Structures are given as structure tokens and as C-alpha cells.
Amino acid sequence: MLNSRRAGYLRTASYAAIFTGVGTSVYWLYTRRVSSAGPGGTSFDIRVRQRTPDGGSTMTTKSISRLSYDRIEAQLAANAKVESISRPYGVTWKHATASLNSNDPIEDANAQLILKKDRRNKGKETHDLGAAGDLLFFAVMDGHAGPHTSRLLAKALIPAVALELSTLDRASNELKGIEPLEKSHEGYLTTAWSYFQALVPFSRRFSSHVPSEDPKYVQLAIQTAFANLDSEIVNAPSRILEMLQAKTDMKPWEHPMAAASMLPALSGSCALLAVLDTSHRDLHVAVTGDSRAVAGYWDEDSNGQGKWRVEVLTEDQTGRNINEYHRMVGEHPPDEASYVIQRGRVLGGLEPTRAFGDSNYKWPKELQERLTTSLLPPGSTYRKTPANLKTPPYVTSQPVITRRTLDFLPSPNRQSKSKSTLRFLVLATDGLWDELSSAEVVSLVGGYLEGRRGNVSRAELAKSVSAPKTAEGTGIEGKDAASKTKQDSEDGEWAFVDENVGTHLIRNAFGGADREKLSQLLSIPAPFSRRYRDDVTVTVVWWEPNAREEKEQVVAKL
Known part of the structure; x- marks a missing residue:
């Protein structure tokens, strides 16, 4: 077999x-x-x-x-932001996010949130999540067949995970004391919390008490949040239809909740989430789909010199990944083995094997027909049921989670300073990995942090990074294995001209120092641009030692 x-x-x-x-x-x-x-x-x-x-x-x-160079630069900078905050434990956190659309509107999304968790008593209620510290959440979402699922995830995914994590050390029935760390998060957190309260039934928001110090439970909480949120997305249309069928004064598809529930269910989205828990010095990276996270380590030698080392923290979950292929074939009857994955895609259509939404790969045929005819206006266009759909679901939102140690944070058990240190984290949708390898991304971010400026030859920069460990075949980096050659990686020059490191990566993905190539690729409008490039969203997280303890800012309380 x-x-x-x-x-x-x-x-x-x-x-x-x-x-x-x-x-x-x-x-x-x-x-x-x-x-x-x-x-x-x-x-x-x-x-x-x-x-x-x-x-x-x-x-x-x-x-x-052809667009002018000024307009090209405006495109690159339009959705770029960078934030920085110093914390009392001696670390300044920095994160930069940038995105560039190919679809109109963009189908990618992103979200970030920094929360402080601490011990405190408030009246008779105890809020206990272990040692004081921060929880930092960073997420990128890669939507497909529309922006509806990714936009919903941008509002609800981080609150869903934060709420599930809150159950690990507390059995109380509601979450208290959440206030934004950065003022810009206030509206976001209030809206997201209200949205999640309405979306998820109260009885499913909280579970029994388990210790937060155990990584197994932390990862289980993240997996539970992913599964519950997707369940709400996929099952919402059925609940809405059942509610509307009791009404006789309007057709179901005329109700505003009909489209509001159907659109996120019918479109889909990958999701990549990083949770940094400073009190336990843990990094958890959860991936559903083919977005990718890579870590950049600085390996110092005995002479005080060193190189950047690449660690790929996720596997691209597509049919080209042999692990996903075997999982998919094993979950369905033997007579479906020849077409569960076709041309590297689920039933020959969907590229990621894991995603939120995508209900036409999860609903039975009869349910799809009933919901689309009842909740969508006559003449609506939508993705049809895959021809070979027999034993759904074929797509899952279940994430694969990787854990690493935040070795740069102070620890009472730390004996000596390591010669290998985690320095930064990159989360990006597959539009970036279509163009750049993991090693190229780490070398570009490493060069940025080193202060390189101007044009740098690809061959020269490649010497600054050790090659990543890659799984056999096309498992971890399926896209790179299919599209990159040694000559591609060494010809030409990179450009170090951007203040925002996310914009820096996007520029170099589509031309780098070759301004002619960059201007041509970014001048092609939607929908034609999709043949040449995908939406790209990238978040880079890095940290620097904080020389002096600054006055603590208003901090979110979890």
C-alpha cells in the first residue's frame, strides 16, 4: 500500500x-x-x-x-506599518507588516495584538494566568475565492485563541480586564471581543481548568480555538436558514444575515498564527494552509563572527507535500485514492489541504444545493460542488503547531549565553514564498538588521546565511523546490532601500534592484496581475535589548 x-x-x-x-x-x-x-x-x-x-x-x-516610479513606490508603501514597544523585562519588541494586492480587493488579511497576563485580585475574583509577562499574537491570513473568510479571521482568530488560552488557569465564566497595550488596538479589541461573543455560543467559550505551564495544553487550546471558529463559520448558514424558514414574510435570501453567513463559508482562507509567551519563554506557531513561518538565528563562531541560520517552522500544506498527500489519501476510502489529490490540489481544485471556510469541500452535496438555492439570490455566481466530492470533509482547519524556546529572554535556569540565538520571525502568505526561498528571506531580513544599504549582489548576500534543512522531496518547501534554481538565487542584485522591513521583502520579491522588472510587474492591473503574482502579506517580528526600563505603558490585561 x-x-x-x-x-x-x-x-x-x-x-x-x-x-x-x-x-x-x-x-x-x-x-x-x-x-x-x-x-x-x-x-x-x-x-x-x-x-x-x-x-x-x-x-x-x-x-x-507603465506606472511612474513614484506610483510604484506609493503602492509598496500604501499598506506598510511598523510598531515598537519597550517592556520592563529588558526587551523592546518591534514588528513590521506590509501587504501588496494582486486581487482587487486584496484577499489577504493580518492581525496583531499584545496582551499582558499577570496575577491580580479584583474583589472576590482571581485572575491567574501564571507568571507575569506578555502574550504577543501575530497572524497573517491568505484568502481565496474572495476576501470574506480572511477578513472574518482578522477580527476573530486572535480573540478566539486568547479566550481559549484564558481557560487554562481560570474557571470563571467571563473574561475581565482586557485593555489594549497600544492605544491603536482599542477599537480593534473591543470590536473583536464583541464579535466573538456573538459568534460563539456561550457554553463553548470556556472549558475546564488545566495548567498553562504545560505546552501540550497550550497547543490543544490553540487547536480547539481554530476548530471551534471554523465550525461556527461552516455551520452558521444552516442555523440561519433554520431560523429564517420560520419566517413567512420574506424569502430567506433577502435577509441580510443570509449573505453575511454564506460568504465567509463559501470563500476560504489559510491562517498562520504566532503566539509568543514571554513568561514561559515559549513560541508557538500554528499553521492552517500554505502560508509559512521562518525563524532567523544568529550562529556565532569562536572568533566572534557568524552566519544567519534558517529554520523553517511550518510545512506548506498542499497536495505537493508528501505528508499531506498521505494524510488525505488515508482519510478517504481506497477507491478515492486516485483523485483525492489531483495535480497537487484537493479534488483537482483547491491548492491548500487545510483552510477555514471552503465549505464546498466540507458540506455534503445535498446541503450545498439546499443552502445555495435558499440563501443566495437567483443568478448568483459561486464555486460549484467539486465533481468527485463523495465523502466530505476533504479540507480541515486543524493546525499543525510548532514550539520553540525564546532563548533570548532572561531565565533563572540559564547557565551561559548561547552561541546560537533566535533573532527574528517572519510570517508571510504564499505570495512571498512563490518568489523567494526561506534562505533568501532570512538573508534579506538579516541584512536589513545589519544596516546594509544600497544594492547588494545576490551571490554576496547568499554567503551570509546557512542553507535551511529541507525535508525529502517537496514537503516543507514545495514551492521553492519546484521554482528555484541555483542560478535564479545568485543572479542580479537585491535592493536595501526601505525603512519598513516588510516592504523591503516585497520589493525584493518582485524585482529588487531591477527597477524595470519591478515597475512592469506592479503596473499590471487586476485581474490580469493574478497570472503574474499573488497577493502578498508579510509580518516581521524582532526584538532588541532595552537598555533602560521605561515607564510602563497602558497594557492589555488578560
Whole structure:
């Protein structure tokens, strides 16, 4: 059985290599199909697919007006932000986020929140989450088939996880004392908390008391929050329809809650969440889908010199990942083994094997027909039921969680300073990994933190980082294995010109120091741009020693 499964995986992986992501197509189309009126020309041509009267399609040429460099720079900076906060335990936290759309509107989303957890008594109530410290949450969401699921997750995922974590050391029936650490979070947290209260039934918000010091329970709490939130998304339309069927004064699809429940269920989203628990010196990274997290370590040698080391913290959860392929085949009857994964995709359609929403891969056919005909207006367009859907669900929101130690934080048990130190964390949607390898991303962030400026050759920067450990075949980095070659990685120059490290990564993903390539790729409008590049969202988290203890700011209380 194992040999036949591996043969099946190799077949689907070979097909996936042919139909790989936009990273390969950008390189191929740019070098072979994109023509320009010359360097700095006012227009250039691209190849686009056009529908024909008989319902087929054909390739044709479309002229694109080149945007000015000022407009290109404005695009790169439009959704960039950086925040910094100093904490009493000697660390200044910094995080930068940037995004660039290809879809219109963008289907990516992101969220961040920093909470303080402490011991305190308030009247007769005890709020106890172990030793004092911070909980830092950073998340990126990669939506597909619309922005509805990712936008919902941006509001609800972090509160859902925070609430589930709050049950580990407290059996009280409500969460008290949450106030934002940074004033900009006030409206976000209030809105998200209210939203989550309405979304999740009260009886499911809290569970029994278990110790927060045990990483097993922390990870179980994160998994539970992911599963419960997706369950609410997927099951909300059925509950809404049941409620509306009791009404006789309107058609169900005319009610505003009909579309509000259906849209997040029918679209989908990957989610990548990092939880940094400073009191226990733990980093937990949870991934559902094919977004990726990488860590940058600084390895110092005996001479005081060193290199950056890459640690990939997540696996790309697609049909090209042999682990996901075997899991998917094993969860369905043997007679479905030949098509559960086709061309590296679930039932030949969906690329990520894990996602929120995507109910057309989770609902039975009969339920899909009933909900779409009842809750969507006549003539609505939506993703159809996959042809081979027989034993749903085929897609799960269950995350895979990785734990690492925040070795740079002070510890009473620390004997000596390590020569290898975690220095930063990068979370990004797959649009970045279509273009850059994990090693390239770590070298670019490392160079940024070292203060490099101007243009730097790819070959030179590559020497500053050790190659990441990669699983056999295309498991951990399926996209990189299919699209990157040694020549791709060493030709050309990187650009170190941005103040925001997230923008720095996006610029270098789409051209770097090659301004002509950058301007062409960013001048292509939606929907044509999707053939050349995907939405990209990236969050970089890093930390610096805090030389003096600053006055403590207003801090969120969990």
C-alpha cells in the first residue's frame, strides 16, 4: 500500500511541477513574453487569456501602461506599518507588516495584538494566568475565492485563541480586564471581543481548568480555538436558514444575515498564527494552509563572527507535500485514492489541504444545493460542488503547531549565553514564498538588521546565511523546490532601500534592484496581475535589548 501511495504521490507531484505557482510563471513570462517599448518605455505587452463566443478561451496580447516610479513606490508603501514597544523585562519588541494586492480587493488579511497576563485580585475574583509577562499574537491570513473568510479571521482568530488560552488557569465564566497595550488596538479589541461573543455560543467559550505551564495544553487550546471558529463559520448558514424558514414574510435570501453567513463559508482562507509567551519563554506557531513561518538565528563562531541560520517552522500544506498527500489519501476510502489529490490540489481544485471556510469541500452535496438555492439570490455566481466530492470533509482547519524556546529572554535556569540565538520571525502568505526561498528571506531580513544599504549582489548576500534543512522531496518547501534554481538565487542584485522591513521583502520579491522588472510587474492591473503574482502579506517580528526600563505603558490585561 505504501509503495502504491508513494507512486501516486510522485505522479501528482510531477503534475504539480508542471502547473506550479505564479513564481515560476512570473519568471518565465517576464523573460519570454513581456515585451517593452524599451527601458523606461510608457507601455509594454503581456499575454492574457480571453473568452471566445463559443465558451472557450484563447491567448491574446494586451498593452499595459507603465506606472511612474513614484506610483510604484506609493503602492509598496500604501499598506506598510511598523510598531515598537519597550517592556520592563529588558526587551523592546518591534514588528513590521506590509501587504501588496494582486486581487482587487486584496484577499489577504493580518492581525496583531499584545496582551499582558499577570496575577491580580479584583474583589472576590482571581485572575491567574501564571507568571507575569506578555502574550504577543501575530497572524497573517491568505484568502481565496474572495476576501470574506480572511477578513472574518482578522477580527476573530486572535480573540478566539486568547479566550481559549484564558481557560487554562481560570474557571470563571467571563473574561475581565482586557485593555489594549497600544492605544491603536482599542477599537480593534473591543470590536473583536464583541464579535466573538456573538459568534460563539456561550457554553463553548470556556472549558475546564488545566495548567498553562504545560505546552501540550497550550497547543490543544490553540487547536480547539481554530476548530471551534471554523465550525461556527461552516455551520452558521444552516442555523440561519433554520431560523429564517420560520419566517413567512420574506424569502430567506433577502435577509441580510443570509449573505453575511454564506460568504465567509463559501470563500476560504489559510491562517498562520504566532503566539509568543514571554513568561514561559515559549513560541508557538500554528499553521492552517500554505502560508509559512521562518525563524532567523544568529550562529556565532569562536572568533566572534557568524552566519544567519534558517529554520523553517511550518510545512506548506498542499497536495505537493508528501505528508499531506498521505494524510488525505488515508482519510478517504481506497477507491478515492486516485483523485483525492489531483495535480497537487484537493479534488483537482483547491491548492491548500487545510483552510477555514471552503465549505464546498466540507458540506455534503445535498446541503450545498439546499443552502445555495435558499440563501443566495437567483443568478448568483459561486464555486460549484467539486465533481468527485463523495465523502466530505476533504479540507480541515486543524493546525499543525510548532514550539520553540525564546532563548533570548532572561531565565533563572540559564547557565551561559548561547552561541546560537533566535533573532527574528517572519510570517508571510504564499505570495512571498512563490518568489523567494526561506534562505533568501532570512538573508534579506538579516541584512536589513545589519544596516546594509544600497544594492547588494545576490551571490554576496547568499554567503551570509546557512542553507535551511529541507525535508525529502517537496514537503516543507514545495514551492521553492519546484521554482528555484541555483542560478535564479545568485543572479542580479537585491535592493536595501526601505525603512519598513516588510516592504523591503516585497520589493525584493518582485524585482529588487531591477527597477524595470519591478515597475512592469506592479503596473499590471487586476485581474490580469493574478497570472503574474499573488497577493502578498508579510509580518516581521524582532526584538532588541532595552537598555533602560521605561515607564510602563497602558497594557492589555488578560
